[in-house]
Amino acid sequence: MISSNQLRFSYSTQKKFTFPDIHCNDQETLLILGQSGRGKTTLLHLLALLLKPESGDIVIAGKSIKNLTPQEVTATRAKHIGIIYQRPHFVSSLSVMDNILLSNYLANQKEDRRKARELAEQLGFADHLSKKTNQLSQGEQQRVSIARSLMNNPNIILADEPTSNLDDDNCQRVIQLLKKQSAQIGASLVVVTHDQRLKDEFSNQVFL
């Protein structure tokens, strides 16, 4: 579960953002639509605790993030939030498998190879586990980053433009997988995008 309340953020005195409140229960999905420059990525970074809001509050898994120390913020993010970025990025020196396991390792969780392999099979890249990530196609890379975000069974999955670099087929496939996987682990799925193709896929929508 994730919700926000009167979030404000400013990069400078000219560039100020006030965001609408959002709310997304466990197992629910939410689409945040907006054109470029409306602060989509800023909102996502706020929700992902990568940025500290100027004012307002965020509640993650029933806990307010106000008064958390930086260490607690990092731990909360690692444990409860799975993030999928617009352009899939990886540690390029590691194999696909190790990149997925990295999220276990960095969150101080036990490395779950079986889960990684299961996810790879469900997401359709089981043959590529020992390859380097840059040997994969964009669509495959995006699916690997979905698997990576799911490894710690997060409470919330945040996706930043997960489909904007994909063709229609891959777009459909990725969004279906996202919905299916987040439902499987009972997480809230929040997708931030300007991709109009996703409009019909989500019942809950917020416009920036």
Added chain:
Amino acid sequence: MNLFKISMANLREKKLNSFLSALLLTLGIGMISLLLLLNKQLDEQFKRNLKGIDMVVGAKGSPLQVILSSIYQIDAPTGNIPLAEVNALRKNPFVKTVIPLSIGDNYQGFRILGTTPKYIEHFNVKLAEGHLYNASMEVTIGSKVARDSKLKIGDQFSGSHGLDSEGEKHEDKKYKVVGIFKSSGTVVDQLIVTRLSSVWDIHEHSEGGKTPEVAEVEHSDGPSHVDPEPDEEGKDVTSALIQFRNPMGLITIPRQINDNTSMQAALPSIEINRLFSLLGVGIETLRTLALIIISIAGVSVFISLYNSLKDRKYEMALMLSMGATRTRLFLMLLIEGLSLAVIGFFAGIIASRVGLWVFSNAAEDDFHYSLGQFALQPEEIYLFFGAIAIGIVAAALPSLGIYRLNISRTLAEE
């Protein structure tokens, strides 16, 4: 998964950069280590053979040449001196021992040295088999001579005139091997030792009528001289090693000799110090060069990590967003630098041993000296910590950027 594994993967990812950094460190460490090994072993070789010899007398010429030819057997002798003058030194109250040496022939490049039993006593060399030469034309050979020339007890051979094996052979007179010395690490290992009279006998034919076998007579000119010393009117020797009874001899005798005789006195300690200070310039230059190479290796590690960090900024931000602490990533980068330093160090140590081996083979061919100590030197422990320090500093400086990395901005930029 652990930090070490990720660091190694990162190093492998940038193979050429890692290779260059490690190679530079290998070169620098290898050079310094080789210099340490050479310096130590040359020093040891020189000191060991020098021990107890206070002065060398020889024909007038370069004093360094006298020392090199008489003690180390590596240079040509300056000429001959009359044995009578050498023996006259025994009468000096400051003189303890006089060991006359006669050089002139060789067998397969190994020098045949005519001397008195005192010489063997002085170097404290023991027999491995057979017995010490006691008649003219009998020889006892050093351990290295035995090994390389395959001479055995009872074998006969003829020496070649001069100091290299190309010289004219003395076919008519053959030496006979009667004993082999144990290896002692001194110059004796590479010598064929015989009586002074053997050397005279060999060269009799060129001087004319053959004189009867030189008898070694017990001298009674002083109670301290117990060993039989040959004293033959008109005979020459190449040089003589002198030991003093007390340091006072050092002050008066060399001057007396240089002023009043046809001989010259050379003091090994002074000449060897001079030699080392001449060599020292070269060694110092090489050492400076090695230090420069090591510094460049440090800079190379720095640049390579700095560049890769710029490329991997997004990766770092990603790992931070996935729960990595900055200290953890800093450690990861430090391990990359450290691994290069450790690899460079060990490769350098191995390279220096290979270098020493090559050098030793060359020295053995040219001078019959071998430098076969490959053990780790105590200074190399310091070198290890030096390499580690360079690795840490070179990796830490660019990696500190991790602590300033803005996660959100870095992730949003791409």
